[in-house]
Amino acid sequence: MTGRLFVIGTGPGNPAQTTPEASAAIAEAGHFFGYGPYLDRLSLRPNQQRHASDNREELARARAALDMAAGGAVVAVVSGGDPGVFAMAAAICEAVEAGPARYRAIDLTVVPGVTAMLAVAARAGAPLGHDFCAMSLSDNLKPWTLVERRLAAAADAGFVIALYNPISRARPWQLGRAFALLRTHLPGTVPVVFGRAAGRADENITVMPLGEADPAKADMATCVIVGSAETRLIDRPGRPPLVYAPRSAGALAERAGTT
Amino acid sequence: MTGRLFVIGTGPGNPAQTTPEASAAIAEAGHFFGYGPYLDRLSLRPNQQRHASDNREELARARAALDMAAGGAVVAVVSGGDPGVFAMAAAICEAVEAGPARYRAIDLTVVPGVTAMLAVAARAGAPLGHDFCAMSLSDNLKPWTLVERRLAAAADAGFVIALYNPISRARPWQLGRAFALLRTHLPGTVPVVFGRAAGRADENITVMPLGEADPAKADMATCVIVGSAETRLIDRPGRPPLVYAPRSAGALAERAGTT
Incomplete structure (x- = not known):
């Protein structure tokens, strides 16, 4: 069985600039991967789990998120701004291309945001x-x-x-x-x-x-x-x-x- | 007295991709300028007035919106996507630069959005x-x-x-x-x-x-x-x-x- 992976852009940092689509994806996910300061901006429920990592470990973070989604979890990878502009969406795609077949079966959704x-x-x-x-x-x-x-x-x-x-x-x-x-x-x-x-x-x-x-x-x-x-x-x-x-x-x- | 001018980007067209900041600005404004199809996407109250115009009349539209804001109204100029990317924010600035001094006194806020x-x-x-x-x-x-x-x-x-x-x-x-x-x-x-x-x-x-x-x-x-x-x-x-x-x-x- 496979889970779901959201790659989410939360916008520049003001909550009023986070789209409802991003907020809904954040509410749906159970596990959160990202750079610590970006995760700190989220108001998570006690049953939503944070997996913070350093900003320079993008590929390792991408693989960890993909593994968890491939195992059936609903996972969010969180970027500030837009995840497709110098952020995590490209790292996720790189990890999918170089990774095992189960990564390609994941239901992957990139949620755009207002980039800096x-x-x-x-x-x-x-x-x-x-x-x-x-x-x-x-x-x-x-x-x-x-x-x-x-x-x-x-x-x-x-x-x-x-x-x-x-x-x-x-x-x-x-x-x-x-x-x-x-x-x-x-x-x-x-x-x-x-x-x-x-x-x-x-x-x-x-x-x-x-x-x-x-x-x-x-x-x-x-x-x-x-x-x-x-x-x-x-x-x-x-x-x-x-x-x-x-x-x-x-x-x-x-x-x-x-x- | 001078009013207020919002230049608003509503995002790509899906309401879930419109930021809360844009929605709040839309709720606050009394007059709406923009290309008809963009205005059609808004759910306006009966007391909010539409001023739709053709897509090719950007500068005339900018001047009309600036005149109304300079007269004291709260005015919104609406673009799809982001208003700063091939859209109305540049036309507004052009009209301000070429226009009368009262245009420079307007409280102008550009509200960014997810561009196409x-x-x-x-x-x-x-x-x-x-x-x-x-x-x-x-x-x-x-x-x-x-x-x-x-x-x-x-x-x-x-x-x-x-x-x-x-x-x-x-x-x-x-x-x-x-x-x-x-x-x-x-x-x-x-x-x-x-x-x-x-x-x-x-x-x-x-x-x-x-x-x-x-x-x-x-x-x-x-x-x-x-x-x-x-x-x-x-x-x-x-x-x-x-x-x-x-x-x-x-x-x-x-x-x-x-x-």
């Missing part, structure tokens, strides 16, 4: 309003040369760039190196949004030009959005500025002609 | 599990040459590509042209996911190799995800296949060495 860049973008205005990309700055699982190649390609092609995993104790220099590289491809005036804990009580949204962007403004809980050359900044008296991507790639020229 | 590519990705496995980009295929507001340049840059740099607005009656050839271009940059075996109405009753998720990808499989309600050369497909007996992006850019080599 969307929550940060909402607080800043609409910086992802036109073509954009999302990249992990971690070079744990890919060479740094590939990160740099992708940053350069994205900036040159005019994509706004959302950076996940920008910095950590074990990866202290990558964000500074990324900013330095991007300054050689983009004007120093391009707005950069540092979005920490968007939607939560300790939220902190900071906007600064790329030329002055300070990696020390970011930590593990920060999503950084680097604008394109077309990104606009609107000052508002008594309110934070709005950062947005014009819907039209010809908007700059059009504005120059009319104002 | 996340819902489609969840149904397919984890195709957005590593670096990816999101592009609109519409050439209404940007030249087609720029679309082609971005497609080529993204494919060459190894980004998975999520395509919004892939096709419409007025834009019948763009998706086919995009597939043809991508075939010159990526192997024909790369999985392409056509995700229509993900999470809704009429959901249809189809996976086919890029070499055989048929633009006729898409319509206005479809989000198309084109994999990278590293994207994997897992067959499962009696279940739909899983499509995912390995977390590691070295995974191909590693797998080749162990199997």
Whole structure:
């Protein structure tokens, strides 16, 4: 007999941003796998069992969850944000591909969520309003040369760039190196949004030009959005500025002609 | 006096994927602006007023909503998915920047939602599990040459590509042209996911190799995800296949060495 496996995204951390679908899946599951701080956000019943693990043990965690589901349990693997964006859904799929046939028989449901860049973008205005990309700055699982190649390609092609995993104790220099590289491809005036804990009580949204962007403004809980050359900044008296991507790639020229 | 403006994303269309934050904002607002079919999904009270408009009138709609909020009303502009991804938040910001000072005094809140590519990705496995980009295929507001340049840059740099607005009656050839271009940059075996109405009753998720990808499989309600050369497909007996992006850019080599 086989059980069921939910891979659940709880959103950015504010319970009001967790979908009813995710809440229902959490209520249904008996066993919970995930990074401790994500599991801490859940209000579990006494008969729901936590299996917390370190953030760097994704594949081992995936196998443990799959084994338990294959044995008949209803299991939840929990990610913050969306489980499909630099999170557990890919690790689960990897474990299924490399694992025994019983993993492929599991009733697997991925429950999407509001990923960090969307929550940060909402607080800043609409910086992802036109073509954009999302990249992990971690070079744990890919060479740094590939990160740099992708940053350069994205900036040159005019994509706004959302950076996940920008910095950590074990990866202290990558964000500074990324900013330095991007300054050689983009004007120093391009707005950069540092979005920490968007939607939560300790939220902190900071906007600064790329030329002055300070990696020390970011930590593990920060999503950084680097604008394109077309990104606009609107000052508002008594309110934070709005950062947005014009819907039209010809908007700059059009504005120059009319104002 | 000034009112309040919510720019709300209702998610992919399944009410279970609308966040409580979005539902609360909908309950609070008195006036609703948006594309008719999105407004039709809301269960409004008799004293909540609908102002439906055509999908192509985004800027006029933004101005009408801003005028009403500036006059003191509590106004909601409603998008499906996330309002910050190829939707109304950017149009609102554009209207604020070009508009009168009273627009900048409005209490503006963007409420994020689950955008289409996340819902489609969840149904397919984890195709957005590593670096990816999101592009609109519409050439209404940007030249087609720029679309082609971005497609080529993204494919060459190894980004998975999520395509919004892939096709419409007025834009019948763009998706086919995009597939043809991508075939010159990526192997024909790369999985392409056509995700229509993900999470809704009429959901249809189809996976086919890029070499055989048929633009006729898409319509206005479809989000198309084109994999990278590293994207994997897992067959499962009696279940739909899983499509995912390995977390590691070295995974191909590693797998080749162990199997």
